Amino acid sequence: MAASWKIRIAAMFATTLAVAALALGARCMSLTLPRCSVDTLWNGGPALDVPYAQTRPEVIAKMLAMAGVGRDDYVLDLGTGDGRILIAAARDRGARGLGVDIDPVLIDQARADARATGVGDRVAFRTQDLFETPLADADVVTMFLLPEVNLRLRPRLLAELEPGARIVSHVFDMGDWRPDATGRAGGARVHGWIVPARIAGRWRLREASGRTAELRLTQQFQEVAGSVIVGEAARPIGQVELTGGRFRFTADTGAGPRPYQGVVRGDAIKGTAPDSSGVERSWQATRIE
Ligand SMILES: C[S@@+](CC[C@H](N)C(=O)[O-])C[C@H]1O[C@@H](n2cnc3c(N)ncnc32)[C@H](O)[C@@H]1O
Structure with a gap:
């Protein structure tokens, strides 16, 4: 094959790859994050406010420690993905809780992982939009979302959670609501807040x-x-x-x-x-x- 044809085929292949990557990136809203669920990518799954990415175990341990999660806590994991944060909260700290995600494939995975880990009786997972999830029962809210999603949630976190409830976020902050604690684990930042009473x-x-x-x-x-x-x-x-x-x-x-x-x-x-x-x-x- 002539060299010019080889170059043309290589260029077509590269263009096809770039278009596919852009399409997938748009679907998952980011080209930089590692993956969406297969359903979201290929089967016209739900529109995501946050693309799927996983929190590493050392970051999860830091989040749970920062929030002081314990046996008496009910943890609400918003955008739970495969449920790894909530499963760790139940397995390592004896907490109970609920994980919600808009992607049903990830929720199935979370349920299966919870059962396999032996915490299926302490945690529940629900396919649900996090913006429609009641927050009031939570002692602790965990999240790995995006800055604008955190900011959209902020008024409800302040209004619906009891004073003293804790919130921990992997990476992203909540604008001018200063975190009560910030730490690092495995190169990632973790922020924590304690919901203040309304005292003004x-x-x-x-x-x-x-x-x-x-x-x-x-x-x-x-x-x-x-x-x-x-x-x-x-x-x-x-x-x-x-x-x-x-x-x-x-x-x-x-x-x-x-x-x-x-x-x-x-x-x-x-x-x-x-x-x-x-x-x-x-x-x-x-x-x-
Ligand atoms: C960055 S991932 C975090 C996954 C998991 N919490 C972790 O830390 O490994 C964000 C998750 O939010 C979910 N998500 C995006 N938009 C949502 C929405 N409106 N309601 C509920 N979940 C949503 C995605 O499906 C994805 O699983």
């Missing part, structure tokens, strides 16, 4: 001594600032920490600056602060607005 607003604070003040709080996720109003005077509060529902700050309500700690439950905060002789006394606050 005005609160009527009453101390055991009978002293009262108004607490005015602003909040950007877990970052809280504010002041106590006593009579006409507004004094900024300091050393403010909100971790889930646990709230700490220092304030001067008239007897000098003191450390307050409490737990937020809906429209009430209950806690203790030391009196002038250092004895812990109770205080509580109720939401005014």
Whole structure:
């Protein structure tokens, strides 16, 4: 065969490969990630918001450790793929949970792997769109999605999960919601968040001594600032920490600056602060607005 024909055939072959790769890439939304399920690639499977890629075991171990997953936890694995994160949570940490994925072939695989691993009674897998999955029951949410998908989920994670619920994400963050922890495993980044209580607003604070003040709080996720109003005077509060529902700050309500700690439950905060002789006394606050 003449050399020019060989070059033409090679060029046609290369073009066909490139077109096929582009088509597959569009289907799976990325050329860089290793694979989609066969169904998604060839059989007109579901449209994906995130292409299929697998989290490595060392990254899974880091995610579960960062979230402190334990026996009492119900883990919701969004975009579960072959279920490897949830299966590890049940196998290594005794958790229960639910994995959802839009790709039914991957869900079948996850069920089979869970049974083979001996955790079929602790975990369930469902073919479901993650955007239609209720979140409220989860103690821990695990995900390996995409930045824009994380951001779309963010308002629901904040509104539906209980304060104190943990979220861990392989690689991607959640925009200006600063992670409470970031770590690395096997060259990959892992981020963790603790869902903060909704604490912004005005609160009527009453101390055991009978002293009262108004607490005015602003909040950007877990970052809280504010002041106590006593009579006409507004004094900024300091050393403010909100971790889930646990709230700490220092304030001067008239007897000098003191450390307050409490737990937020809906429209009430209950806690203790030391009196002038250092004895812990109770205080509580109720939401005014
Ligand atoms: C990057 S993979 C992660 C798989 C697995 N969690 C892991 O870490 O190995 C993302 C998964 O999300 C699934 N997915 C994409 N869009 C989805 C949607 N709207 N609802 C549920 N799952 C979706 C894909 O099928 C894929 O399995």
